[in-house]
Amino acid sequence: MIKQLHCHIGASLLFSLSLLVGCGGSSSSKPEPTASEKPAETKDPAELTKIKIPVAGNSWIANDIDASNTLISDNGLQGWKNTDQELITFVYLENTGNLHLSLDTKVASGSSTLEVEVAGKTKLITLNNTEQKAIYVDEFVIDEAGYQRIVIRGINHSADTIADIQHVNIGGTASTGNIYYVKDDFYWGRRGPSVHLNYQVPNPDAAYEWFYTELEVPQGQDTMGSYFMANGFAEGYMGIQVNSPTERRVLFSVWSPYQTDNPNEIPEEDRIKLLKKGADVNTGKFGNEGSGGQSFLVYNWKPDTRYRFLLRIKPADIDQHSDYTAYFYAPELEKWQLIASFRRPKTSTYVARPHAFLENFITGAGQFERKAYYGNQWLRTDGGDWQAISQASFSYDATADKKARMDYQGGEENGEFFLRNTGFFTGPTTFGTQFTREQTDAPNIDFDMINAL
Numbered sequence: 001m002i003k004q005l006h007c008h009i010g011a012s013l014l015f016s017l018s019l020l021v022g023c024g025g026s027s028s029s030k031p032e033p034t035a036s037e038k039p040a041e042t043k044d045p046a047e048l049t050k051i052k053i054p055v056a057g058n059s060w061i062a063n064d065i066d067a068s069n070t071l072i073s074d075n076g077l078q079g080w081k082n083t084d085q086e087l088i089t090f091v092y093l094e095n096t097g098n099l100h101l102s103l104d105t106k107v108a109s110g111s112s113t114l115e116v117e118v119a120g121k122t123k124l125i126t127l128n129n130t131e132q133k134a135i136y137v138d139e140f141v142i143d144e145a146g147y148q149r150i151v152i153r154g155i156n157h158s159a160d161t162i163a164d165i166q167h168v169n170i171g172g173t174a175s176t177g178n179i180y181y182v183k184d185d186f187y188w189g190r191r192g193p194s195v196h197l198n199y200q201v202p203n204p205d206a207a208y209e210w211f212y213t214e215l216e217v218p219q220g221q222d223t224m225g226s227y228f229m230a231n232g233f234a235e236g237y238m239g240i241q242v243n244s245p246t247e248r249r250v251l252f253s254v255w256s257p258y259q260t261d262n263p264n265e266i267p268e269e270d271r272i273k274l275l276k277k278g279a280d281v282n283t284g285k286f287g288n289e290g291s292g293g294q295s296f297l298v299y300n301w302k303p304d305t306r307y308r309f310l311l312r313i314k315p316a317d318i319d320q321h322s323d324y325t326a327y328f329y330a331p332e333l334e335k336w337q338l339i340a341s342f343r344r345p346k347t348s349t350y351v352a353r354p355h356a357f358l359e360n361f362i363t364g365a366g367q368f369e370r371k372a373y374y375g376n377q378w379l380r381t382d383g384g385d386w387q388a389i390s391q392a393s394f395s396y397d398a399t400a401d402k403k404a405r406m407d408y409q410g411g412e413e414n415g416e417f418f419l420r421n422t423g424f425f426t427g428p429t430t431f432g433t434q435f436t437r438e439q440t441d442a443p444n445i446d447f448d449m450i451n452a453l
Helices: 001-023 064-070 184-192 447-452
Strands: 052-055 057-060 086-093 097-106 110-117 121-127 132-140 146-157 162-170 195-199 206-218 226-233 236-242 248-255 273-277 281-286 290-298 306-317 319-328 335-345 355-360 370-382 386-388 391-396 408-413 416-421 435-436
Touching: 001 273, 057 064, 086 162, 097 121, 097 146, 097 355, 121 132, 146 162, 184 447, 195 408, 195 416, 206 226, 226 306, 226 370, 236 306, 248 319, 248 335, 273 281, 273 290, 281 335, 290 335, 355 370, 355 416, 408 435
Parallel strands: none
Antiparallel strands: 052 162, 057 086, 086 146, 097 132, 097 162, 110 121, 110 146, 195 355, 195 391, 206 306, 206 370, 226 236, 226 355, 236 248, 248 290, 273 335, 281 290, 306 319, 319 335, 370 386, 370 416, 391 435, 408 416
16 A cells, blocks of 8 residues: 555656756755645545445434434434534444545545544545545554554534535455354444343243342443343333433333334223332333333432342133233332233233343443343242243344344353443354353242232
């Protein structure tokens, strides 16, 4: 690349000198331009950078959820005015080597100066084109495979906005292997992959009435938009969420047997019925990803704190109905709390398909990493026999399956299962990987007290 650049500059310089001599000028009458002073258009970006990475699905305003959601749309980055904001684009490269980079960009008027950083190297470019086109940036060297961060900063601008950017384009030897990025379904791609622990039931023929789990989120991993789902079952789930900078929740939901994303469409005979709820618990309907009954307690749970979840599922005393009741234990309160109890029609079941998952539900927060430890899982039969869950298999959603995002992990650490996703770390876990945890003591729970809640 360097040799090619020198040859290009040399050829241009010789041509310029011949013109000067022919006009009676002198080669010493003006300084020779340096490579950094050459306009970006001197290279053909269409030939060097043929792979287009959409900003719409792969870029964020660094550490700013609101700005990411406001400035980035299906059309890319628009309305960018603040030079304190950095645009970060992520792409996963399986090969190392040289990486050519260009931007599909334009300015509203005048000119703007951008600084682009890749793999520790920075490059300044000046834009003055008001029609969008590919502007070559530079050649960079990629020494490590995996996720790459392409950082774009606005240095100065004469117009009201800095620049619109639709694609970050790449080429070179580092782009010749497998490349993973979000090509479509930008909403799901920006949310990032959800990851799951599918628990192996000790006895598939047993009637498990109770499902117990403990969950702890490390400090710094409790990022906005996180849903740490602790007790999942065939008809719903229970866990904790980070809903805003000032609000966190304990959530418990049960889906209706009627398949729809609009809860208002559910016939009366298929609706989830609320039996009871705990103090300060909100209840209602939910939709978008299935529909049913939802309950949540606004509770400021803390990182580095172990919370306990208890779920009871059993056939109701009405034929073809089942009751689902969720309890939450906060160590800072030193007591169990009732979240809610729902009755589901057209169902006769105990605990089925116990599992856990981790997801992000805010697109602007897909740039942040999150992780949780899931431990001490137990099932209790209708006869009162505690049985440990000691094995789990790892799975993920469609976003990970089609390799739009590669930032997902699951495993076992210090005797507990863990899930980790988003944030663009390198090292994905293979689908179906089996994990085993150390068996611990069964929980000590006063069920007379629980049933009285």
